Amino acid sequence: AAEVIAVCAQKGGVGKTTTSVNLAAGLALLEGKKVLLIDMDPQGHCALALHSELPAETPSRPLSEVLTRKLGDIHDIAFDTKIPNLRLCPSDKDLAQAESILAGRIGKEFLLRKALERARSFAEVVVIDCPPNLGTLTLNALLAADWLLAPCDMSTLSVEGVGDIFDTVETVRDTLGHHLSVLGVVRTRHDAKNKKVNDAVEQTLEQWSRHLVTTRIPVNTALAQAQLAGTPIFSHDPDCRGAKAYAEVVRDVASRVWGA
Amino acid sequence: AAEVIAVCAQKGGVGKTTTSVNLAAGLALLEGKKVLLIDMDPQGHCALALHSELPAETPSRPLSEVLTRKLGDIHDIAFDTKIPNLRLCPSDKDLAQAESILAGRIGKEFLLRKALERARSFAEVVVIDCPPNLGTLTLNALLAADWLLAPCDMSTLSVEGVGDIFDTVETVRDTLGHHLSVLGVVRTRHDAKNKKVNDAVEQTLEQWSRHLVTTRIPVNTALAQAQLAGTPIFSHDPDCRGAKAYAEVVRDVASRVWGA
Numbered sequence: 001a002a003e004v005i006a007v008c009a010q011k012g013g014v015g016k017t018t019t020s021v022n023l024a025a026g027l028a029l030l031e032g033k034k035v036l037l038i039d040m041d042p043q044g045h046c047a048l049a050l051h052s053e054l055p056a057e058t059p060s061r062p063l064s065e066v067l068t069r070k071l072g073d074i075h076d077i078a079f080d081t082k083i084p085n086l087r088l089c090p091s092d093k094d095l096a097q098a099e100s101i102l103a104g105r106i107g108k109e110f111l112l113r114k115a116l117e118r119a120r121s122f123a124e125v126v127v128i129d130c131p132p133n134l135g136t137l138t139l140n141a142l143l144a145a146d147w148l149l150a151p152c153d154m155s156t157l158s159v160e161g162v163g164d165i166f167d168t169v170e171t172v173r174d175t176l177g178h179h180l181s182v183l184g185v186v187r188t189r190h191d192a193k194n195k196k197v198n199d200a201v202e203q204t205l206e207q208w209s210r211h212l213v214t215t216r217i218p219v220n221t222a223l224a225q226a227q228l229a230g231t232p233i234f235s236h237d238p239d240c241r242g243a244k245a246y247a248e249v250v251r252d253v254a255s256r257v258w259g260a
Numbered sequence: 261a262a263e264v265i266a267v268c269a270q271k272g273g274v275g276k277t278t279t280s281v282n283l284a285a286g287l288a289l290l291e292g293k294k295v296l297l298i299d300m301d302p303q304g305h306c307a308l309a310l311h312s313e314l315p316a317e318t319p320s321r322p323l324s325e326v327l328t329r330k331l332g333d334i335h336d337i338a339f340d341t342k343i344p345n346l347r348l349c350p351s352d353k354d355l356a357q358a359e360s361i362l363a364g365r366i367g368k369e370f371l372l373r374k375a376l377e378r379a380r381s382f383a384e385v386v387v388i389d390c391p392p393n394l395g396t397l398t399l400n401a402l403l404a405a406d407w408l409l410a411p412c413d414m415s416t417l418s419v420e421g422v423g424d425i426f427d428t429v430e431t432v433r434d435t436l437g438h439h440l441s442v443l444g445v446v447r448t449r450h451d452a453k454n455k456k457v458n459d460a461v462e463q464t465l466e467q468w469s470r471h472l473v474t475t476r477i478p479v480n481t482a483l484a485q486a487q488l489a490g491t492p493i494f495s496h497d498p499d500c501r502g503a504k505a506y507a508e509v510v511r512d513v514a515s516r517v518w519g520a
């Protein structure tokens with residue numbers, strides 16, 4: 001059955017989508033894995049960032065319906081992208097109402113996990129992009145996941161939220177009995193020139209030194225240009241610093257998840 | 261009574277907090293207005309970004325309680341910062357549960373507006389920082405506000421969400437009868453070197469050309485350093501590009517809200 005990786009951070013704009021899309025595409029293109037990318041963020045930026053790689057038709061039933069009305073499996077609504085080995089289950093705007101619709105419903109955190117039962121037997125790895133909060137949608141991703149990857153850009157405000165995601169992982173383990181392995185914190189939008197703030201952020205991250213992904217993703221405009229072009233960084237500009245850094249993260253994740 | 265400005269964007273990391281804090285501080289320091297800054301984002305980054313300017317004691321009752329249990333007025337829980345004319349009503353982590361607690365409660369969108377009745381007679385202007393979504397907390401800010409300021413960084417993913425916030429303003433007008441004036445979209449984290457993506461973003465923003473704040477906020481590491489130092493940009497480095505740009509936005513907002 002597939003390994004499931006949740007890409008989470010409460011802080012907005014730290015590179016959750018950029019990391020989810022390039023990790024998923026990298027595992028498909030560079031490691032030859034059968035990948036399913038799921039977008040649990042109502043903004044729907046996975047589909048936007050891959051707009052040139054999508055087929056003409058869209059899913060028959062939106063993800064919000066599969067989750068809130070327990071209709072069908074994610075495998076039935078995901079579709080092949082033009083990237084070999086990469087399937088996408090996009091989000092939809094109604095997902096934003098899921099929080100209110102599911103409030104108070106027993107077992108609301110387990111809906112995604114149940115809806116992934118068939119998908120897990122077709123894919124080798126599932127990557128889940130999360131919204132910028134620790135609400136019901138992110139909780140669903142954590143409870144469906146085997147691994148956590150937490151992007152954090154090099155700023156005071158972002159690093160402050162890293163502790164919250166680790167607390168949530170502990171709460172999920174203690175109260176809901178679900179054990180998640182931590183792939184780590186991936187430092188994004190790193191600009192070596194910002195020495196003063198970088199040093200402060202690295203100092204704060206020291207407390208999680210066991211959980212830091214070695215490669216830092218540099219600030220690289222090619223990553224934003226790839227999103228404009230609607231394609232992964234490996235297809236847009238394979239020799240740029242962003243592609244090289246994400247390729248290292250892909251290799252690192254693959255060796256941690258499947259063994260060297 | 262005070263003018264109320266909501267700073268909203270569904271997209272994460274576009275500079276809502278950086279803009280709220282520096283707009284509020286600028287209106288206090290540069291325009292001499294009595295300012296109340298309210299943090300409606302459970303991340304609580306307004307207090308973090310102003311940590312050097314806070315008094316030793318914290319509010320008696322958290323904002324989440326004032327809103328969900330209708331206890332008291334914002335004026336009673338806000339406190340003076342060390343910046344003359346600037347008071348802060350910080351958020352608290354329990355605010356994150358507000359979405360679920362208030363789901364289905366009639367009039368849940370008007371709670372902040374009701375809790376501001378006294379505060380509006382003490383302050384001349386209220387600035388509200390919002391979380392990265394268009395849920396109940398942001399809706400409360402919009403229904404309490406007279407003006408909308410929408411930060412958008414120069415990226416494909418951010419500009420895509422600008423339409424959503426304008427749609428929400430229209431829905432608030434049509435279904436809840438609340439009219440909001442639009443101060444505009446403030447372009448943030450602008451880096452002139454990223455010509456290709458900038459051009460694409462500016463092209464998309466053309467459709468709202470009536471609603472664009474003239475000044476673009478440049479990428480300026482001093483803004484992140486000011487947050488590390490816990491002080492507004494005007495106190496941290498008044499001659500840097502970030503301070504000059506935010507001072508222009510403060511002047512622009514003041515002339516729009518109170519007349520030249």
Ligand SMILES: Nc1ncnc2c1ncn2[C@@H]1O[C@H](COP(=O)(O)OP(=O)(O)OP(=O)(O)O)[C@@H](O)[C@H]1O
Nearest residue numbers: 012013014015016017018132189218219220272415
């Ligand atoms: N390493 C990088 N270099 C340059 N730009 C980057 C980099 N990583 C991300 N970006 C840009 O920063 C912005 C934020 O990234 P992204 O949207 O992936 O973050 P996110 O955490 O998914 O945001 P949200 O909280 O809104 O979901 C995007 O516009 C993206 O193009």
Ligand SMILES: Nc1ncnc2c1ncn2[C@@H]1O[C@H](COP(=O)(O)OP(=O)(O)OP(=O)(O)O)[C@@H](O)[C@H]1O
Nearest residue numbers: 012155272273274275276277278392478479480484
């Ligand atoms: N003009 C700028 N130049 C350099 N850095 C900036 C600029 N504006 C914002 N930043 C940095 O970008 C990050 C995102 O900004 P900020 O936290 O204000 O956005 P936000 O929209 O409030 O995020 P969230 O969606 O998490 O609430 C912060 O780390 C901040 O220091």
Ligand SMILES: [Mg+2]
Nearest residue numbers: 016017041045
């Ligand atoms: Mg995202």
Ligand SMILES: [Mg+2]
Nearest residue numbers: 276277301305
């Ligand atoms: Mg913020």
